[in-house]
Every structure is written in C-alpha cells, then in structure tokens.
Amino acid sequence: MDLSTSIHLHSQRHGRARSKALPRLPLLLPILLIVLAGLLLTGCGRKELPIATVVASPTAAPVETPSPDVATMPAATSVAESLTPIQVTVVLTDALGPSDVVASAAVDVSAMVTQTPVAVEETIDCALESDLDLAGYPNLEAEMGCALGSALTGAVGFNEFGPGPDYTKFMVWLSWEGNIYVLLPDGTWEAFPDTWTEEMPTFACNPLGGEPTSPPLPRRGFGKLWCENATIRDAMGTIEVEERLCQHAVTQEFETGRVIGCFEDATIRYYKLFNNQTWEAVVQP
Structure with a gap:
C-alpha cells in the first residue's frame, strides 16, 4: 500500500470516529452546566447572615436575600x-x-416625657400663728398676713339687715371694745361707739308706727345708732331676724385687718374688716 492510500484510509477512520463522538456533546452540556454551578456555589460558600x-x-430594614436561579x-x-x-x-x-x-x-x-406642673402650696412663715378656731378659713395668712396678737374670745353680737338669705349688710358689736361696726352694702365699714345702756328703752325710735317690735326694728345699741343716724338708717333698712350673740366668737388682729369668727350651731361666719375700711363676709354651713 502506498503512502497516499494509507493516509486516505487513516482519515476515513478518524472521520468516522469523530462523527460517532459528536452526537454525544448535547447530552454532556447539561451535566457540565450542573457541575459548573456546583463549583460556583461551593467556591462562594454560604454568606454569613448579618446581625x-x-x-x-x-428598626433596621429587612435585608432581601437574592434567590438563586431555579435551575x-x-x-x-x-x-x-x-x-x-x-x-x-x-x-x-x-x-x-x-x-x-x-x-x-x-x-x-421627648415624645414619652410629659411635663406635669406640680402644685406648690403657698406658705408664710409667721412668728405668731393664727388661732385654731380660724383654721377652717382657707388661705387665711395669704389674705390677711401674719397674726399680730393672740385671739380674743369676748362676746360678739351681730344683726343682719335687709332682705335675705344672702345678706349684704350687718352690724357687729364687740363687747370688750364697746364699739359697733356697721358693714355697709357698698363694701365699706364704719365704727361707732355703743352709747346704749340697760336703763334706756329697748327701742330708741319707731318710725314705722304702731307697737314697736323686732323685727322689723333693730333694738338696744343697734337700734339706738339706727335711730340717731339717718344716713345709716337709710343705707341699712330694716331687719328680718332679731339680733343675737355668737355662741362662740374668736377675734384676731392680722397685718391687713381683723377677722371675727362667729360660730352658730352648724354655721360659721367670718367677718373680715380690712385696714382700708373695706369688709368681706364668708359663711360656711
């Protein structure tokens, strides 16, 4: 066999062998892809999850983990x-x-903290305390200042004037002073000496006519002042209830005036006579 014939036979055998191998390549490609993907996953390794x-x-936003290809x-x-x-x-x-x-x-x-004002009670340091019988009056020292002396418990008489029940006019008698305090309807007060004595008639006058009675006429010291002072009489008018003594009375001087506490059964009256000639009355049932 010559050389050309030998080469020709060799190329025919090689061609048949290559033609037999080519049909197998499509079957090997998926296997190679799977192996390659496995190597890639193995090389990358599992990622550490973040803390x-x-x-x-x-709140930290969630981290989205990319999903691998389905294949x-x-x-x-x-x-x-x-x-x-x-x-x-x-x-x-x-x-x-x-x-x-x-x-x-x-x-x-700042969103959780709420500022709440704290109520602080106003207190005044006084060398002399107010009488315990006046403790029921709220904010006594705040309104009247410190007490200037001890309380007095002498007899106190009073009479309401004008129509009630919310009286706005009074006469108050302090036994140890011998004075009558007229609490006028305009909010001012005046003091007058009590000039009535037991030898005098109970009614000093009777401008209403007829048999004098109380009420409507004031009597004794209140009536005498009422009869003798036309200005007081016109301002005060007549009475609906008779004059009387407080069952228990406490009077104490303060920096801005005096307080008279008049206790009657279940009612307490506080008369405040300020140094500026004004007055206030507070009734506690």
Whole structure:
C-alpha cells in the first residue's frame, strides 16, 4: 500500500470516529452546566447572615436575600438542613452615625416625657400663728398676713339687715371694745361707739308706727345708732331676724385687718374688716 492510500484510509477512520463522538456533546452540556454551578456555589460558600442591629427606637430594614436561579437551586430538604437558628443580638453600632443616634433618641424621649406642673402650696412663715378656731378659713395668712396678737374670745353680737338669705349688710358689736361696726352694702365699714345702756328703752325710735317690735326694728345699741343716724338708717333698712350673740366668737388682729369668727350651731361666719375700711363676709354651713 502506498503512502497516499494509507493516509486516505487513516482519515476515513478518524472521520468516522469523530462523527460517532459528536452526537454525544448535547447530552454532556447539561451535566457540565450542573457541575459548573456546583463549583460556583461551593467556591462562594454560604454568606454569613448579618446581625440585626437596633439603635434606640429605629428598626433596621429587612435585608432581601437574592434567590438563586431555579435551575441551580438545590433540593429544599438539603437547604433546610443546612440552615441553623440565628440569634439576634441588640447592640449599638455605627450603623447609624453618632449624630443620628442622638437625634433619634432625643425624639423618642421627648415624645414619652410629659411635663406635669406640680402644685406648690403657698406658705408664710409667721412668728405668731393664727388661732385654731380660724383654721377652717382657707388661705387665711395669704389674705390677711401674719397674726399680730393672740385671739380674743369676748362676746360678739351681730344683726343682719335687709332682705335675705344672702345678706349684704350687718352690724357687729364687740363687747370688750364697746364699739359697733356697721358693714355697709357698698363694701365699706364704719365704727361707732355703743352709747346704749340697760336703763334706756329697748327701742330708741319707731318710725314705722304702731307697737314697736323686732323685727322689723333693730333694738338696744343697734337700734339706738339706727335711730340717731339717718344716713345709716337709710343705707341699712330694716331687719328680718332679731339680733343675737355668737355662741362662740374668736377675734384676731392680722397685718391687713381683723377677722371675727362667729360660730352658730352648724354655721360659721367670718367677718373680715380690712385696714382700708373695706369688709368681706364668708359663711360656711
């Protein structure tokens, strides 16, 4: 066999062998792709899951994990077996800048804190305390100032004038002074000496005519002053109830005036006579 014939026979055998191998390549490609994907997954390894970081009140946004291609995803059972529980640790990190942490914390604290005013009772330090019988009057020292002397418990007489029951006119008699205080309807007061004595008639006058009675006429010292002073008589008018003594009375001087506490059964009357010639009356049932 010559050389050309030998070469020709060799190329025919090689061609038949290559033609037999070519049909197998399409079958090998998927296998090669799977092997290549496995090598890539093995080379990359499982990524470490991030530790959730919570700074003050902001909540870290969830991190989306890219899903692998369906063609290269391993079996579900093998993935579940390879995963382990993750423990979330709350730490302060630099995930947010220091200024962000301070700002967010300040906002959260200010939202939760509510300022509530605290009521502080006003107190006055006085060298001499007010009488205990006057303790029922609220804010006594705040209105009248400190007491200037001890309380007196002498007899006190009083009479309401004009229509009731909310009387706005009074006469008050202090036995140890011998004075009558006229509390006028305009909010001012005047003091007059009590000039009536037991030898004098009970009624000093009777401008109404007929048999004098009380009420409507004031009597004794109140009636004598009422009869002798036309200005007082016109301002005060007549009475609806008879004059009487307080069952218990306490009078005490303060920096801005005097307070007369008149106790009657279940009623307490406080007469405040200020140094500026004004007065107030408070009735406590």
